[in-house]
Amino acid sequence: MAIRKILKIGHPILHRRADPINEINEEIIALARDMVETMHLAPGIGLAAPQVGVSQRIITIDLSIGEKPEELIIMINPEIIEAEGETVEEEGCLSVPEIREKVVRPAKLLVRGFTLDGQEIEIEAKNLLARVFSHELDHLDGKLFVDRLSPLKKSLLYRRLKKQLSLDI
Numbered sequence: 001m002a003i004r005k006i007l008k009i010g011h012p013i014l015h016r017r018a019d020p021i022n023e024i025n026e027e028i029i030a031l032a033r034d035m036v037e038t039m040h041l042a043p044g045i046g047l048a049a050p051q052v053g054v055s056q057r058i059i060t061i062d063l064s065i066g067e068k069p070e071e072l073i074i075m076i077n078p079e080i081i082e083a084e085g086e087t088v089e090e091e092g093c094l095s096v097p098e099i100r101e102k103v104v105r106p107a108k109l110l111v112r113g114f115t116l117d118g119q120e121i122e123i124e125a126k127n128l129l130a131r132v133f134s135h136e137l138d139h140l141d142g143k144l145f146v147d148r149l150s151p152l153k154k155s156l157l158y159r160r161l162k163k164q165l166s167l168d169i
């Protein structure tokens with residue numbers, strides 16, 4: 001296992017749609033393990049492959065940050081089947097340093113995808129888990145949480161980040 005570098009906003013991989021995974025091979029299994037380790041160390045409660053520079057559709061989620069192994073979710077090619085309601089909470093992202101903003105997300109989600117063993121699974125997520133699924137699925141579509149803010153707020157934030165981090169965005 002290895003810790004991978006987390007890319008920051010402005011890197012092109014974070015801003016493009018990731019490709020579906022067609023085969024769960026050794027490379028994908030190693031990627032998943034590295035993502036879990038990288039997420040736990042950060043520490044974060046969710047990570048999407050584009051954040052570690054891999055433009056493929058796989059996410060890891062662990063609300064317990066390594067405390068409860070049964071809470072670890074690794075999902076390949078996740079898809080939202082149903083979304084219900086709306087909640088507004090502050091959130092951040094390992095790829096967007098120092099920024100936390102209120103973001104509207106579905107209150108409840110039904111997500112379908114595949115485990116590392118190739119089993120199809122469905123997960124019903126509510127509240128924080130639904131928020132993290134929505135956030136990580138956005139990453140797979142090249143969208144960061146700041147892209148969900150109002151156009152004015154978004155342009156102010158991008159300008160601030162550009163100055164702070166000398167980012168090319």
Ligand code: NI
Nearest residue numbers: 092093094095
């Ligand atoms: Ni994120």
